[in-house]
Amino acid sequence: MSTLLSNEIRAASKSHWEEIPCGINLPLGEVGTREFFENLRRFKYEVDYPEIIQFVRFPEGAGKRVLEVGCGLGSDSQTWCEAGAKLTAIDFAEHAVNMTKYRLEQCGLPADVRQASALNLPFEDNSFDVYYSWGVLMHTGGTQKALDEAFRVLVPGGEAIVMLYHKNSLQYRFYVQILGRKFDDGAPIASFIRGLKWISSAGCSSLPNGRLTIFFGRMYPAWERSCRRNSRSY
Ligand SMILES: C[S@@+](CC[C@H](N)C(=O)[O-])C[C@H]1O[C@@H](n2cnc3c(N)ncnc32)[C@H](O)[C@@H]1O
Secondary structure, eight states, X not given: OOHHHHHHHHHHHHHHHHHSOXXXXXXXXXXXXXXXXXXXXXXXXXXXXXXXXXXXXXXXXXXXXXXXXXXXXXXXXXXXXXXXXXXXXXXXXXXXXXHHHHXXXXXXXOOEEEEOBTTBOOSOTTOEEEEEEESOXXXXXXXXXXXXXXXXXXXXXXXXXXXXXXXXXXXIIIIIIIIHHHTXXXXXXXXXXXXXHHHHHHOOXXXXXXXXXXXXXXXXXXXXXXXXXXXXXX
């Protein structure tokens, strides 16, 4: 992928997520209230991704240094904190960072939440036991670079738990193959979609000094019921 295209994807993705943090448009109550945040989390775990609890195994984060990359509105950040993880969460969208900070403060959950990029993590090598990112890395315009960063900041033998969209997914077929063409006019959405196209066709390669577990999301609903079929450990 050309640097030009990667930069274009990064810029388009940033402005997209600054404008519309993930889930903010769902009719789940007044944005920013505890009720809204709780409904958002329930929607994610009960409707959108019922497999997530089984796949991610949040309770195993207790006492561990967990880095969440692309925290969005902080549903999983809250779950990691409640499980007893020592959480650091980043997102490159300021809006998302502020909302996640506010959400965790409301719940009295301590965490380090900062604005930063998945492609240039502001942490020393070997700083975390777990790297976690759900539905983020294909939006970065540099998925392999993001994974390289993940294994730089992980301790040797640490685990990266990542959800990426799969090529054989409704998401891909609908947004990329149908809407992608329709919107392919240089508008931000088109560039953002090219990010999905890239990861879907290129897949991931990485030589991690640890474990990389990928959940391929947004597949056809029946397939998503089976974590085993969708996840790969490297
Ligand atoms: C689909 S949302 C997922 C949010 C959250 N993980 C969830 O599951 O609700 C993608 C998130 O990734 C963030 N993001 C995208 N590219 C990023 C990057 N290069 N560095 C950090 N965050 C990024 C966006 O700002 C957005 O909050």
